[in-house]
Amino acid sequence: MTATQFMPFFDIFLRKKINILSRIIWSYDSSGVQAKKHFGSMYEPILFGVKNKKNYTFNSKDILVEAKTGSKRKLIDYRKEIPTVYNSEKVPGNVWEFPRVRYRMEEYEDHPTQKPIALLERIIKASSNVGDTILDPFSGTFTTSFVAKELKRNSIGIELQEKYVKIGLRRLNIAEEFNGEKLEKIPKTFEKNKALIKNTPSLFT
Numbered sequence: 001m002t003a004t005q006f007m008p009f010f011d012i013f014l015r016k017k018i019n020i021l022s023r024i025i026w027s028y029d030s031s032g033v034q035a036k037k038h039f040g041s042m043y044e045p046i047l048f049g050v051k052n053k054k055n056y057t058f059n060s061k062d063i064l065v066e067a068k069t070g071s072k073r074k075l076i077d078y079r080k081e082i083p084t085v086y087n088s089e090k091v092p093g094n095v096w097e098f099p100r101v102r103y104r105m106e107e108y109e110d111h112p113t114q115k116p117i118a119l120l121e122r123i124i125k126a127s128s129n130v131g132d133t134i135l136d137p138f139s140g141t142f143t144t145s146f147v148a149k150e151l152k153r154n155s156i157g158i159e160l161q162e163k164y165v166k167i168g169l170r171r172l173n174i175a176e177e178f179n180g181e182k183l184e185k186i187p188k189t190f191e192k193n194k195a196l197i198k199n200t201p202s203l204f205t
């Protein structure tokens with residue numbers, strides 16, 4: 001069962017324990033082969049929940065996005081005596097558009113479900129403050145810890161598979177080697193080809 005299929009059950013389980021304030025859809029562009037016999041999945045669900053709904057962190061000012069109007073002009077309140085431009089920024093709604101992490105992207109690591117840095121930035125900025133500690137019990141490539149560090153938060157990351165722990169150790173500059181193995185990012189095919197071209201003597205000198 002994928003996380004998307006599992007989410008309705010998790011939602012029912014979780015809502016008895018915490019207050020779910022938003023059900024967010026992370027919507028992304030399609031890539032690769034799409035389903036042919038049903039509608040392919042183009043999103044992942046995210047639950048935003050808090051223990052105490054009268055006292056929780058939500059740094060709305062740190063995550064503002066442009067309030068798009070659908071037209072080129074600014075959103076104007078014509079009901080005012082002198083027409084006034086509305087605030088052009090807003091707190092994001094519950095449908096978030098971030099591209100998936102692709103092979104050619106700088107942040108790409110070798111993991112099938114790596115989350116984009118931009119997605120974690122929004123989540124961490126909104127729900128924590130500098131110096132707070134963030135837990136990600138399914139860390140994968142440790143994007144959560146990577147972003148937490150950038151944003152001066154502490155983090156605890158847990159990951160089952162050694163190959164991903166090694167990525168985390170390198171990505172977070174915690175270690176340069178693991179059990180005698182040097183932890184280096186594997187060059188991408190186009191990077192290797194570029195190096196090859198650079199090092200190949202030219203025929204036209």
Ligand SMILES: C[S@@+](CC[C@H](N)C(=O)[O-])C[C@H]1O[C@@H](n2cnc3c(N)ncnc32)[C@H](O)[C@@H]1O
Binds near residue numbers: 114143
């Ligand atoms: C969806 S991925 C997380 C991707 C991560 N957010 C990133 O940006 O790379 C889930 C990860 O949880 C790990 N995992 C699965 N079961 C686990 C368990 N019981 N304890 C720790 N990690 C686990 C998997 O190996 C996988 O790398």
